[in-house]
Amino acid sequence: MTDKRQRRERRGGRHRAAPSRAAVRALAAVGAVLIVGLVLVLGWRATGGRWLSVDSPSMGQAAPVGTLVLTRPIALDQVRVGDIISFDPVEGGVTHTHRVVRITDGVVFTKGDINGAEDPRPVVPDHLVGKVVARLWGMAYVIKALPILLPGAGLVWLLTRWSTPRWRVSTRLVGYSLVVCAAIVALRPLVNAAVLTTLGEAGVTTATVVATGVLPVRVQDPDGVFADLRAGQVADLVSKAANSDGQVPFTVDAHMSVLWWTVCLALCCVPFAVSVFLGRRTVR
Numbered sequence: 001m002t003d004k005r006q007r008r009e010r011r012g013g014r015h016r017a018a019p020s021r022a023a024v025r026a027l028a029a030v031g032a033v034l035i036v037g038l039v040l041v042l043g044w045r046a047t048g049g050r051w052l053s054v055d056s057p058s059m060g061q062a063a064p065v066g067t068l069v070l071t072r073p074i075a076l077d078q079v080r081v082g083d084i085i086s087f088d089p090v091e092g093g094v095t096h097t098h099r100v101v102r103i104t105d106g107v108v109f110t111k112g113d114i115n116g117a118e119d120p121r122p123v124v125p126d127h128l129v130g131k132v133v134a135r136l137w138g139m140a141y142v143i144k145a146l147p148i149l150l151p152g153a154g155l156v157w158l159l160t161r162w163s164t165p166r167w168r169v170s171t172r173l174v175g176y177s178l179v180v181c182a183a184i185v186a187l188r189p190l191v192n193a194a195v196l197t198t199l200g201e202a203g204v205t206t207a208t209v210v211a212t213g214v215l216p217v218r219v220q221d222p223d224g225v226f227a228d229l230r231a232g233q234v235a236d237l238v239s240k241a242a243n244s245d246g247q248v249p250f251t252v253d254a255h256m257s258v259l260w261w262t263v264c265l266a267l268c269c270v271p272f273a274v275s276v277f278l279g280r281r282t283v284r
Contacts, residue, residue, distance in 0.1 A: 058112030
């Protein structure tokens with residue numbers, strides 16, 4: 001046994017250690033979570049449930065951009081004023097998720113919470129998708145990021161399989177962090193805002209803006225006029241800094257409370273904490 005160990009050390013220790021019990025348990029736990037999640041998703045779909053991504057800010061703070069809404073089937077005559085429903089427009093196009101604002105003689109009319117007018121056509125039974133029973137804030141961004149996160153994580157894992165055990169954990173943590181950063185850059189889920197309307201009059205432009213990211217933001221024009229917004233929140237900014245096209249060049253920056261900064265800092269420290277934890281286990 002001593003001779004074999006010495007030969008391995010002379011070859012640089014390139015032998016592959018057997019997976020530890022902790023690694024096996026971790027893989028088993030991940031596999032169990034994935035199986036349970038798949039069963040829940042298939043069961044939800046099989047019983048008529050749907051999941052939809054909110055991609056426009058029309059519902060304001062009730063369902064900001066990036067919200068994942070879950071719906072259940074419902075008959076049109078069971079819909080009530082105030083319900084949030086998903087439906088396919090009669091004229092075609094993407095599925096809408098709006099609030100029921102009035103029911104007249106059994107005809108259902110809807111409107112987005114921050115829209116200025118009702119939807120042009122009432123909801124018809126054949127186009128009703130279902131009633132919203134859950135709104136998962138920010139989860140749509142997570143789902144959209146999976147095509148980036150899963151292949152990226154798999155590529156990092158494959159590329160680091162042949163690294164030495166001393167550097168494998170560190171390189172994987174750096175690689176996984178870079179994959180997450182790539183998803184954030186591609187989707188821009190954290191800090192974002194959109195201009196809904198602009199109205200110019202007598203050298204003054206009133207712009208209606210809405211926050212479309214997950215984090216609280218400050219929207220500001222070159223003259224220092226600003227509004228602090230949370231996800232889905234709307235504000236009117238009166239600006240004199242419009243360009244020749246009547247558009248105001250706003251900047252959008254994160255504007256968070258101490259609690260928000262603490263949460264973000266804690267999330268950023270996760271790779272470091274994992275590295276320290278695994279390093280201590282290795283030393284032991």
